[in-house]
Amino acid sequence: KIFNSKHGTVLDSGTTYAYLPEQAFVAFKDAVTNKVNSLKKIRGPDPNYKDICFAGAGRNVSQLSEVFPDVDMVFGNGQKLSLSPENYLFRHSKVEGAYCLGVFQNGKDPTTLLGGIVVRNTLVTYDRHNEKIGFWKTNCSELWERLHISEVPSSAPSDSEGDMAPAPAPSGLPEFDVGLITVDMSINVTYPNLKPHLHELAELIAKELDIDSRQVRVMNVTSQGNSTLIRWGIFPAGPSNSMTNTTAMGIIYRLTQHHVQLPENLGSYQLLEWNVQPLSKRSWFRDHVVSILLGILLVVLLTLSALLVLIVWRKKFRGQAAYRPVDSAVPEQELQPL
Structure with a gap:
């Protein structure tokens, strides 16, 4: 069936999901549902929204194509864009091995809106001349x-360029240990509605980035009317308190490529800016101050113990040297003849 309402299609990488006109959405939903009738249909992660979700597909994302069908979008000139399951599904945040449709009805709007989910694992080229x-x-x-990144750029690419991988820096430059990644993210949800979900949001971001939830922390929150500006801090894991350039750039790459997909109740987000801070000596000292103080205290205790043992030993040695039998003659103490 052809859906041609003559209202065009908008490609917006800043929008998380895809939105279709009503007739196209219903046809898409029914077609996918009929193909996966072996899966169990479940509720979405947020009871306030009627997400269409399926359980039992397995945890391995690379094998989703064995369960879910590919979808072809054919445009007016006959050009076709094939969507694999990762381009129209997002993970259920509360049920392991469950996935939900990331394509929704665009209200009564006849326009088609293609968000970041559609261009996952896709390089987008813009030919402005033609x-x-x-x-x-x-x-x-x-x-x-395959890209050997030896230096981290100082700022993020603009959102309109978020679908292109950052250009590699010149090779041969020394790597430095990364101590902190800061990410400024604008979410189109008011702060009062978002505040109860901040912890859930941090865990979701950590899960999508394949890092520990303790590494993601809220550093600052600013209310901006109908949206909320959040500065996230992504910290190294483990006792080393640092991460390599490659690890840091991998995290940033996932963010700029919109690998982080938010549930519908948390709205969509826009990545405004990111920054990488090298591990400074000051931060290293602050992180290790307890260990340093314990080391100093241990050295002082060992020194005092050694001095105490030395003093006791010397006193004992002097006591043994001064001992003389009662009947022993000491020349200096003999009475001299008158």
Whole structure:
């Protein structure tokens, strides 16, 4: 069936999900549901929204294509964009191995809106001269591993360029240990509605970035009318208190590529800016101050113990040297003849 309402299609990488006109959405939903009738249909992570979710697909995302069908979007000129399951599904945040449709009805609006989910693992090219957009399917994770990044840029690419991998820095530059990554994120939900979900949001971000939830912390929150500006701090894991350039850039890459997908109740987000701070000596001292103080205290105790043993030994030695039998003659103490 062809859906051609003549209202065009908008590609917006700053929007998390995809939104279709009513007729197209119903057809899409029914087609996918019929293909996965072996899966159990469950409620979404937020009871306030009627998400369409399926359980029993397994935890391995790379094998979703064995369960869910591919979807082809055919545009007016006959050009086709194939969507694999990762391009229209998002993980259920409360049920392991469950996934939900990341495509929704666009209200009564006849316009089609394609968000970041559609261009996962896709390089988007913009031909401004010929007024064309191109899509190239790829494996962004493998592509990123092939890029040898030896220096971290100081700021994030703009959101309109978020679908392109950052250009590699010149090779041969020394790597430095990263002590902190700060990320400024604007979420289109008011602060009072978002505040109860901040902890849940931090855990979700950590899960999508494949890091420990204790590494993601809220550093600052600012209310901006109908949206909320959050500065996240992403800290190193483990006792080393630092991360390599490659690890840091991998985290930033996932963020700029919109690998982090928020539940519908948390709205969509826009990545405004990110910054990488090297591990400073001051922060190292602050993180290790307890260990340093304990080390100093141990050295002082060992020194005092050694001095105490030395004093006791010397006193004991002097006592043994001064001992003389009662009947022993000491020349200096003999009476001299008159």
